[in-house]
Amino acid sequence: MSLKISKTEFKKDVMDNCRRLFRKELDEATPQEQYQSVSYAVKDMIVENWIATQKQLTKDDPKIVYYMSMEFLMGRALGNNLINMTAYEDVKEALDELGIDLNFVEDQEPDPALGNGGLGRLAACFLDSLASLGYAAYGCGIRYRYGMFKQKIENGYQVEKPDNWLKYGNPFELRRPEYAKEIRFGGNIRVEYDDETGKTLFKQENYESVLAVPYDYPIVGYDNNQVNTLRIWDAEPIVDFQLDSFDKGDYHKAVEQQNLAKTIVEVLYPNDNHYAGKELRLKQQYFFVSASLQAAVDKYMRNHDDIRKLYEKATFQMNDTHPTVAVAELMRILLDDYQLEWQEAWDVTTKACAYTNHTIMAEALEKWPIDLFSRLLPRVYQIIQEIDRRFIIQVEEMYPGNEDKKRTMGILRDGQVRMANLAIVAGYSVNGVARLHTEILKKRELKDFYEMMPEKFNNKTNGITQRRFLMHGNPLLASWVTEKIGTKAWATDLSLMSGLKKYVDDPKAQQEFMDIKYKNKERLAKYILEHNGIEVDPRSIFDVQVKRLHEYKRQLLNIMHVMYLYNKIKEHPELSFYPRTFIFGAKASAGYIRAKEIIKLINSVADVINNDRSINGKIKVVFIEDYRVSNAEWIFAAADVSEQISTASKEASGTGNMKFMLNGAPTLGTMDGANVEIVEEVGSENAFIFGMSSDEVMNYEKNGGYNPYEIYNNDADIRRVVDQLVDGTYADGDTERYRDLYNSLLNTNCSDRADMYFILKDFRSYAEAQERVEAAYKDREGWARMALLNTACCGKFSSDRTIEEYAKEIWHLHKIKVEA
Ligand code: OAK
Structure with missing residues (x-):
């Protein structure tokens, strides 16, 4: 796109912004105010193409991928947007003329860190590639008030400080209250029989609810006029209901709703490759999944009339198991809101949902206790029960009398809802993120599933932008x-x-x-x-x-x-x-x-x-x-x-x-x-x-590990280093500070295997x-x-290669072309 306006106009925009926003001349403004003044000017240029992209989407009506992820580790937007607009040099020059250094201005932007690590950063690279390649895509996530914590090192120790990334507001975001959705938690399900239609209706009662309000962020494609959207959801109390409650004197309930709204999007869980099983986390998952699906279905129904063909225009990629509740939520929308028969709804869902696995670490597997899950999401839980019941029948048909298969593949087992199993049973695609990883999934972790439904499995080696x-x-x-x-x-x-x-x-x-x-x-x-x-x-x-x-x-x-x-x-x-x-x-x-x-x-x-x-x-x-x-x-x-x-x-x-x-x-x-x-x-x-090779590692693991003492006893250099963990060399004489690390390497009596890694x-x-x-x-x-x-x-x-593979082999998307 490059600088769409002249340098003079751009400079004027920046100066005007500074006056309007802060009542200051640019040279009086703080660095943060300068950053904002520049960013709003850049956003103005982006908005033109954002609108053009939306028009193109309406015209072409292409299939859209919804990339559902608890995490988007975007990093700073200003510099990246300028790069993709091919306007970086022009803006640098314009700012130079104003006596401002672009690098310095960029440095004022807080890093939007709505992710932990690999999985969240991959999602960000994917959005960049989707827009740059001309695909229609939405990122769907949560607008956490606090992202990944800021790390301070104090006396050598990590100390976590809150990341108040929205403190000064975010110039690039756009609040879209007109697309707000209600999200319901808890209560009970009343079953009603509708005489007129002959249908059974499921009504949720006594629930708590919050309003999900979307904020849109522009995702600028590289030099192609396209601007896609990252839509992340904020939670607000439902004001009408609140007044209602006050009317009824139900002050308590109103406050509860206020609290729920505040807590639900408060903070990103800082766990990487690890499942903590917190109720609030499940609330977060359902919150953004339900809002995103409702929005996607609404969007589709605005210009189509047959919900049974939703999968022709929408596909939902689940970034690990975190958004997997999408499967049951989509079923709920189709069954309860659109009155489809089970088989019709299942047909749509299983053609629209796909799952990516990002880890084989056992401690990352999401398994929700059934009592928690069914209390929080009673209707969704009923639907999962039915999915599981039907799936177990299929397993029995294919492997008569084989209890092992049911035990490994069942969705509801041992009092838990196993999210990966739900994703695999309902997804039309299951992919790993590198060749070796996908092979390990097929041969070991997900072997039974692979044998039963090999056509779903595929590899998509990761990439970066x-x-x-x-x-x-x-x-x-x-x-x-x-x-x-x-x-x-x-x-x-x-x-x-x-x-x-x-x-x-x-x-x-x-x-x-x-x-x-x-x-x-x-x-x-x-x-x-x-x-x-x-x-x-x-x-x-x-x-x-x-x-x-x-x-x-x-x-x-x-x-x-x-x-x-x-x-x-x-x-x-x-x-x-x-x-x-x-x-x-x-x-x-x-x-x-x-x-x-x-x-x-x-x-x-x-x-x-x-x-x-x-x-x-x-x-x-x-x-x-x-x-x-x-x-x-x-x-x-x-x-x-x-x-x-x-x-x-x-x-x-x-x-x-x-x-x-x-x-x-x-x-x-x-x-x-x-x-x-x-x-x-x-x-x-x-x-x-x-x-060691992965096979060697996995063989040792199968046989209960190895004995690290053989190495410790026979290799003096290694022994010396291990001993230095507990002789005070690196702990001011304290022999206990690193005792746990020492034990993790040698002590076969501790709860883990010795030297697990x-x-x-x-x-x-x-x-x-x-x-x-x-x-x-x-x-x-x-x-x-x-x-x-x-x-x-x-x-x-390059994530461009990765995304081309997803687009062709999983999503079946066609490109759009946005004219300037
Ligand atoms: C985070 C939370 C739960 C499960 C997995 C993760 C995660 O970040 N996994 C990482 O995903 C990256 C992107 O696919 C991979 O490159 C990393 O190997 C993987 O650890």
Whole structure:
């Protein structure tokens, strides 16, 4: 779209906004006020195309995908919108002329962090790709008042602070009260027989309800005039009802409704790959699912008359099991509001709902206690009972007398509602997020389902958007790529990156590539100095692990290896050692004690090592506070080594791995998730692979684990590091601070298996891979070649490729074309 108006007009808009909104001239405004003034001017330009897109949708009437997700980890909007409008440079210049620095203005925007990690960020990348590719799509979610907490590190410990991201309002959002929907909870179901129609009616009584009010956010497609919508729901008390209640003197009820509205969207649960089973969470799920479905059905019925064909125009992609209640809610709408017969409603539902699985971690499986579920959602529960009853009959028909099959596949079992089973039974598609992950689902986790309904299963390897993670995050490399391959078309066709392959042996190109990396390392070093007070040398190897803190992701392996290296350097100061900066960034769920211990350990190790002058700065350890989308962009751009070291089989895909690759950082990793496919694209000689295979891990697990003492007893270096957890080296003499971590590795008597995540088992292999990294880095040309090849081979990992696959193979969408 580029700047639709002249620079002069844009500048005037910005200045006018400042006057109107804040009664100030631009140079008197606070940085936040400047940000708002600029953003409103940008939004004005977006709105034109937003309206045009809506008109096009009405005209073409294409099938729409509703991407239903509890999380959208969007990151800042201003810079990204300008990039996609291809107006970034123009706006930068215009603001320069006003004496304002665009980067500074961008920095004033709070990071919208309505997500935890991988799953939420994937949803954001998908929205970007859907709009950029010309597909009609809505993101459906919750407008949490407080997003992912802000992380402070105090005395080495993580402290969570509320993320009041809406404090100053959000210039890009649009409140749409005209589309508000009522959402009902609890009460009882009265069954009525309608003499006239002969139908049985189900009436919910004595319920509590809230009003779901949508807020729309523009999702700007790249250079194509299209603007899609992320619709997230806020909760408000139902005012009429409240007055009613006051009239009746039912003050208590009115207050209750007020409270329900306030609490329901209050905060995002900060759990990644973990199910906590909280009632409020189920309320959140039903709240946004019911509102989104009601809105989608209303929209469809505005210009169609046969609800039985809803699936021709709408498809609902369920981002993990969190929105799976959609299946039963859609059935409820079709049965109770539209009076369809069961079979008709089932036909629509099973052609409209699809499910993506994002983890095989057992602790992430959503299983709601039936008493809670049926109390909160009585009618939805009745419907699930009927779905389960009919499904069990099918299982019996296919596997007569086989109780095991019913036990594994039943939806209602052991007093629980098993959400994944509901999603699979009702969904027309079940997909994993990387090839290995999908194979594990088919062969193990969901084996019985796969055998019964193989046609539903498919793989969609994840991807990431190059617009945010290269164009915006790494402008130097972005321009260089454009110059080298002679086109900017990689912005929407990442396979063109392969055009860089011809430069991998070109010394000049190598030098340019490494110079850009160096500049990005300087930028990050400055950030680290400002935020951590730690000086790091951009000439050292930047070895980076940034992702949520989870035992399976094995930050503990990384930091224990740092302890091992430190021991080695202290013992043999004469040995050559290439300087390294180990960079960590990770949030731990507030209640995940062991994860928090690991954060403290990383910071303690950092303290000891960074302050030991005797090692001449050979190792530095940095824990970047409050890792989030905005600083992630800089971190990926500056990384030399991408740490992807999960226990094989545990990381469904990973997407950080792809962002590092795009920015030219080779992978140091296990054969897990999408690492497998990264290695396939770039060649195993251009990655550092180590550790057990997923099959080995799963075999050990089947046989009850392994005995870590064999390693502890036989490997003195490892023993020393493990012992240092409890000899006070990193705890000011306190031998108990890291006792739990020590126990988790060795103590077969504790509730878990000892060393559940095979840290000691993989340690040697990891240390050897790290030696290969060092040797490879010392060879400057060799390293440049390898780094460049990673960027050149990343084409497959664009979320554009992923979305094309979803669109063709699952959703069956057609593109629209929005005229300027
Ligand atoms: C979060 C909550 C519950 C279940 C899964 C998640 C989650 O974030 N999973 C992650 O999804 C990413 C996107 O598919 C994957 O790349 C990660 O491997 C996976 O852990």
